[in-house]
Amino acid sequence: MASSLRGGQAVSALLKAQSTAVCTQCAQARTVPFLRAATLPLQRRTYSAEATAAAATPSSQNASSASASTPRPVATPPDYRIRAGLLLSRPPLLTNEPTPFEAAFYLYQKRLNERLTGGFRRNVYFKPDTMLALDWRLQMRHRKGTPARDIGHYHGGKGAAGFGGATAWDDEFLVGDPEAEQLTNPDQLRERIISDADLRVSEDGETLAEADRVRVERPQPRRTAADEANDTQRLDRKLDRTLYLVVQAADGTWSFPAADVRTDENLxxxxxxxxxxxAGVNMNTWMVGRVPVAHVVREVTPTKEEAFTSEKTFLLKGRIMAGQADLKDNTLGAKAFQWLTKEELAAQLPKYYFAGVKNAMPAR
Structure with missing residues (x-):
């Protein structure tokens, strides 16, 4: 009996020892990879020349292991300088003048619309023998029966007596017709439309002389004083074109405002x-996006301080909403500034510089 008990205890002790060994192996299998991963050195990418040189020089602790392993290629610093600038623009404030074809097409469309629409019933809009009714009668007499104010003397399919006639299809002008040139001239067309608002009749129903008519306020001309003086530093010039800010460096070259990119800055x-x-802080500007729209590369001569052989300038787009440039306290050595159109930039900027930015600027 005692021998059988001792045998059973031995068997249980053997089974317990085997299970403990298996559990120990499982624990080691789970913990060893984790410990190995935790002890691996942290890999970092180097972005500067100092960090690259430090990574290329092994420390005293791992010098022996580094010599035993395969040597890695050392990243050399770039031989170019990175710059970023702003292509600041003022958008057009006026629509552009129509081309001769556009002016002739619009005149034809207005005459065609006059013929297809119903006649104007003055009794619906004016009471008889009132000041406005008398003024309308004078306007119709001046237009020779044509209600529209900007299509000239025109029968519109109604004929001379209003019942049709030989000139019913009188919608088009011949090339070189002096009346067509007068009707399609933007300045004359603008004055003809505005003059219709002048009051020709007094409150007593009397026709006013030309000098006594009540004039309405005319709009400002499209050409401003800055256009007449060709002052390229003012923003109220070339109102129907896009203007771009350029500055002159100390060496006399013109470019968009730009600076070297610091290590802690984005473009x-x-x-x-x-x-x-x-250009100072007296401008209300808006950065259109954070993605460059143009890229310019310029070759430079290396110096003792800097071994750069070229510089790459990435230009972003911006808009000016109000204000004006001021170079009084500028820290980049700018001597002058101008607001120029795309054609003017082609003559002012260096050829390589304009070739890199011309596709980022619209035609007008």
Whole structure:
């Protein structure tokens, strides 16, 4: 009996030892990979020349292991400088003048619309023998029976007596017709429309002389004083075109405001800093996006301080809403500034520079 008990205890002790060994192996199998992963060195990418040199020089602790392993290629610093700038623009404030074809087409469409629409019933809009009714009668007499104010003397399919006639299809002008040139001239067309608002009849129903008519206020001309003086530093010039801000460097070359990109800056941050450092803070501007719209590469001569052989300038787009550039306290050495159109930039900027930015600017 005692021997059987001792045998059973031995068997149970053997089974317990085997299970403990299996559990220990499982625990080691689970913990060893984790410990190995935790002890691996943290891999970091190097972005500067100092960090690249430090990574290329092994420390005293792992010098032996680094010599035993396969050597890695050392990343050399770039031989170019990265810059960022802003292509700041003022959008057009007026629509562009119509081309001769557009003016002739619009005149034809207005005459065609006059013929297809119903006649104007003055009794619906004017009471008889009132000031407005008398004024309308004078206008119709001046237009020779044509209600529309900007299509000239025209029968419109009604004929001379209003019942049709030989000139019913009188919608088109021949090339070189002096009346067509007068009706399609933008300045004369604008004055003809505005003059219709002048009051020709007094409150007593009397026809006023030409000098006594009550005039309405005329709009400002399309050409401003800045256009007449060709002042390229003013924003109220070329109102139907897009203007771009360019600055002149100390060496006399013209370019968009730009600066070197710092290690702690993004491109749009450098572009905003370049504009503020060059043209001051008295402008309300808006950065259209954070993606460059143009790219310019310029070759430079290496110096003892810098071994760069070229510089790459990335230009972002911006808009000016109000204000004006001021170079009084600029820190980038700008001597002058101008607001120029695309054609004027082609003559002012270096050829390589304009070739890199011309596709980022619209035609007008």
């Amino acid at each position: 749009h941050e450098t572009a905003a800093r370049a504009l503020e450092s060059t």
